[in-house]
Structures are given as C-alpha cells and as structure tokens.
Amino acid sequence: MRKNRMFASIAVIALVASSLVAAATGAQAATRTVTVWSPYSGGNLAMWDAAIKRIETANPGLDIKSVGSIDMAKSLAAINAGNGPDISISNGNGNLGWFCGTGAWQNLNALISGKNGINMSATFNAASVASSISNYKRCALPLYSEVFGFYYNKDLLSKAGFANPPKTTTELLTYSQKLTTFNADGSIKAAGFLPWAGYYGFDMDSMWLGQMFGAKWYGGNSSAFSTDRKWAEAFAWQKDFIAKVYGGGDFAKGSKLLTKFVAGRGGEWSGTDHDFISGRVAMKWDANWMSPMFCTGDDWAMADKCTAKVNFGIAGFPVSPSNISAYGSGVIGQGQMGISKGSKNVKDAWIVMKALATDTKLAVAWDGANGAPSSLLTKEARPANYPAWYQPIYDITEHPRTAYHTVQNTGEHLEESMLQNLMASWQAGDTANIKTALADLAQRVNQIIVRNN
C-alpha cells in the first residue's frame, strides 16, 4: 500500500514536471519569431506570404512575420537604427556591395558551410553563386533573376539574307551595315544595332558591352577598367562600329546621326511604337521582362499567347572573336536576401532564408507571374509550361559564362553609372583618349572602394 502510494506520488510528480517542461518548451517555441521585410505588394506579396506559410507549417513553433512594401532605403535605415528585420531583400546585385560592405547584412559563410548549410554551386546557377559575394564576403542568398540577352527581328534579318543571329562582334557589324538604311536627307531611317549608352539601356549598356568582350570589372580589390585591356578593346570596337555603320567611316558624322536617331526613339513602355516593334531597329540588347511587350500584350500572363507585334528571337550576346567561348551567355542580375546585423535570431532566420531561396513552388509561381527565372538549377523551379521562344532565356541563365560583374562596396553601384557616363562621353566624341579615361575612371572607383571600406 505504502509502495503504491509512493509510485502514485512519483507518477504525479513526473506528470507535473513533464507538463511544466512541455509548457516551458511551448513558451520557448512561441518566442521563435523571424521578421521578413520585402518590397513586394499585391500578388507578389501574396505569393511570398504563401511561401512563408509553407515554411511555418514545416517548422512548428516558428512564427514568421512578413511585412511588404518596404524598400531598400527603409530597410537600411531600420537596420542602422537597430530595429531592422531579421531578413531583408535587395532588388538587384548592384546594391549588394552596399548591404554587405557596410555590414548591414551578416557574413553567411559559417551558416552555409554549417550543419544545416547549403551546397551553393549544386543548388544555384553559376552567375547567382558568384553574385552573392561582395568584398569577398558571401552575405546573401539569391532569389529570382532578370536576364539580359540579345533580341533580333527574324523577318528583317531574313530579308537581309541572315538565317541566324550574329555570333561575333564582327558578324554584328556586317549584319548592321546591311540592315541600316538612310533617308534621302542622310538621316538614319532604320538601324541594325546600336552600341549606344542611353538607347533603351537601363544604364547597363556599358555592362553589356563589357560582357561581349569578356572584360573584367575587378582584379582583387581594385578596378580592372584600366588593367583589363578588353575594356579599351570594347570601346575601340564601339567607335569603329559607329564610324563604319553610321558614318560611312566618319565617326563624328555617325555619332551625330545616332544622337538624332536615338532622340527620335519610340516610347519604351508604349507597347506600340517601341523601335524594336516598329522595325526602326533590327537587333538590340534587352531584358527578359521586355519580351511580353513585344507580344500581343504587355501582361506577362499573356506571353504564352505571343502572336508577336514583331517576329523576334532571343539569343546570347554576340561576342568578340577572342571571347568566343562566351557565346550563348548574357548578363544576369538577381534579387537577393540577407540576414541583418543585429538579428537576434540568426539560426531561425537562416532556416527561413534557406527555405525561401530553395522553394521551387515560390520560384515557379514567381517566374510564371513576373517572367523572372529562378536562380535554382533544378528544372522544377521552372513553370511546367512556357512558350518555346522563351527557352533561350533559360539557356542564357544556365550558361557558365553568364554573369553579373563582381561587386564591391561602391554605394549604389556607382562604378556602373560612372562607366556608363564614360561610354556616353566616348560615343559623343567628348573623350579623346579612352585608355587615359579608363585609367582615370579606375582610379576614381578605387578611391570610392577605399573610402567605403
């Protein structure tokens, strides 16, 4: 009897103790909160939140607070004030230097190589793996991509006797000479291709030009504008192209004619008088998200019904003869996310961030709605159905030489706008010596890097 009473007491104590432990565990679980700030709204935020819901379901006890419509500047200010989120988003690689270099986002090396880590090169495409590093610190995981490729008007090329898009810069010049026509007053009527800073360029023309020649942006911690001769080669080609195609050998004449031609370009977002649609230009650099504009509607959901305002094709950039192995590649940028400095729950933030970066359902929905290919290598991250003409975009994404340039902390990617300014000055004939100008530019970029580090 006494024994029974003792057992009963022990059992009661054990029950109470286990309840207390369970309650304590529950209380601890309830405090596992991760805050995610994103710039998304509307349908995009709904897709994002659905992914977050999936992560919560897969991780009981994890409470993820998603806040949309918060841009980069607000995130940065909050991180600085010490009340930032655990995870925030940057739209575009160019800003990575700013997030990483200033320490706003934490170095992820330990988490990536840790127990719950991630094999970057086996999970994401090469460009994305390279693009999540700034100042030699990997502080971001990639999300979706924007892909820049070479668009060509199949009808115009065919009429000029070309069955395929140009593969090299030499071919590009030949094609353009044949495709360019002039009015009776000598002005340009229709152009083949414009290697021109500011022609529908989103300030990235110089980056695309560099990609065609395989020019490097950095060597170690320093700008390679001066040390990598391919930059000078690229600019020399641009000048030669303008002279030969548009100026009949006279660069100044070609430059002036092109300035006027560019001034008369059709609206970029009008959907009707865009130069590529009207046939005013036959070939151009452009982003994957411009494709629907060239179809029946500018709504991405209609892209699969592309009856084409213009019969176009997409390919990799033509490349210089010395860079032929890069043919098929393009430029690619990513939306990225990182863990804020001051995050009190890094371990859980990593769980959430890794899950978001590898969520194929999110990737498929996002690509389907926005035309933004995933950074994931797996084919499961692509929509089940997409139009055949869109395949080259995925091919460019996967090409090993497709890249964004390496990133350093130069504020809001100042080196890009500075190079673009130089390209514009050069094409206008305001810069006499490109080598001196590139050396000067490299020096200025290096000064910025030193100042920001």
Next chain:
Amino acid sequence: MSLTRAHAISPFKKKGDIAPPRKKLKVPRLFIFLCLSPWLFGIIFFTAYPMVSSFYQSFTKFNLIETPQWVGLDNFHRMFFEDDDFWKALKNTIWISAISIPLRICFAIFTAWVLTKPKRGSSIYRTIFFLPSMVPAVAGTMAFTYIFNPAYGPINKMLEAIGIKEPPFWFMDPAWSKWGLILLGLWGIGDTMIIFLAGLLDVPTSLYEAAELEGASGWQSFRYITLPLMTPVIFFSTVTGVIGSFQYFTQAYVASGQVNDYSHSMYFYATHIYHSAFKAYEMGYASALAWVLLVITLLCTLVILKTQKRWVHYPNGSLFK
C-alpha cells in the same frame, strides 16, 4: 481731453491725438507657450536639430549604417582637392546663376512693362503670362524636353522650316543643354514678373508726366525714372535669384533623366549633394557639401548687400542701412 465716439473708433484720425493706453492683457505664460509650441517644435526639430546634426556630420564619415566616424576636415579637403564632380557641379551652377539671373530680371522687367500697356483685358494678359509659373516644375520640364527634342520636337521643326539646316540638339547636346534650362526658366518667369509689375504700377505717373514736359524720350524716362525706382525690386530678385539658383535641382534632375545626360552637362551643385547622399550614401560628405553651399550663398548675398548702396535707390531709405 475727452475722447469722442469717433475717436474711440479711430483714435488716430486727427493729427496730434494720443492713443489711449492699452490695457495689459493678463494671459498666462503657459498659454502663450502653448500657442507658440507648434512653431517652436517645428523650428527645433525640423530646422535647428537637422542643421546642428548636419554640421556635426560634415566632419564625419557616415554611411547610414555604421556609426559616424570623426574625420576632421577630410570631407572638405576631398571636396576641394580630389572631387572633380564638385568643381564640375560648381562651375555649372555658377554658369546658370550668372546667365539666368540677369536674363530673368531683364525678361521679367520687359514683360511687366509690356503688360502695363494694354488698356483693355490687362488682367487676362497678366494671367496668361503668370500661368506657366504655376505649372509644376516636373511637368514643365518634361514638356520642354519634348518640344525641344531634336528628332520630333516642334521647335526644331520650326527652325528647319525657316532655313536653319542643323538646329541644336538642345537637351541632348552638352553645349546646348543649359540653354534649354535657361529657356525653361524664362518661360516660367511669372512669379518674378508679377513683382516687377507691382513695382512698375507703383511708380508715380506724375514723374513720367514731368519728364514728358521736359521733353524726355521713352528710353530716357525708362533709364532715369523707371529703372532707378525698380532697383529695390531688382535687388530683391537678385538676392532671391542667387539663393534659388544655387539650389537649382528639380528641372535639371528631371531633364537629365529624360535625355540621359551622361555627360553631366546639367549636373548642378544640388544634384551633387543629392548624388552624394542618396546614391553614394555618403551623408557626411553630403553634409559638408551642403555647408559649403550655405557659405557660398551667404558670401554672394553679402556681396550684393554690400554693393546695394551704390546702385539701389530707396525713395524712403533702405531697410538694410
């Protein structure tokens, strides 16, 4: 002396009358403070604090994320000895000030003078000339970049029609872009013009009549009557013009974006401050630039104030003596 009813209503009606002593209002100091508090709050938190803060930041390296680091005079040294964009922006700003301020004043005087002439419908003409100054700067600039577009803009079509074979590329040509901005400024002359119009209408007609009797020509009347009496308005416009032109931003920023002004021909001092703060995220350097701008503007204003004795004619004496 007893006050009549009329005096009570208008105590100063008769010369020599003395105003009745005012009763001292007994208002609690707290109430006065409360009434002033919105203004005090505004001036302390939205003017004084940011000014003191930016003055401190001008001696720091501050990137919004990390704590500001004291760098002494480094920002100022960089500005004057290392930053080519600073000199480019300053040069462009001085250029636009030197050209636009006198042009705006001349154009405003002329327009105001023309508007004093119509005997009928003058208010309609005045409204028409004033209207452009009410157009938002962004909309006005976008319209100008369109009408001055070298390919399809109506201005160049007109110039070509009258025989100018190669009209300028305006905003797309570094050599002409600032002239485009000057024309945009002259188009929106309404605010300055209205001040000159008020000044012109204030000139006693008896002076013109006397001059006419003396046989003065129209030019002589303008030179020796109108212009001297307009000098206080010219002085005011010059001072406000200098302050405004050193802060010139919106039109230049919009036009630059519209035409991709990669050559920085429309890159002004205020653009450089904006660029340093919100593109390069160098708040310390941007603060230093802002303080140098304040000093430059103050110096220019002081020079104008000092020289006014030589050329500004105040019929009733100067406020700035």
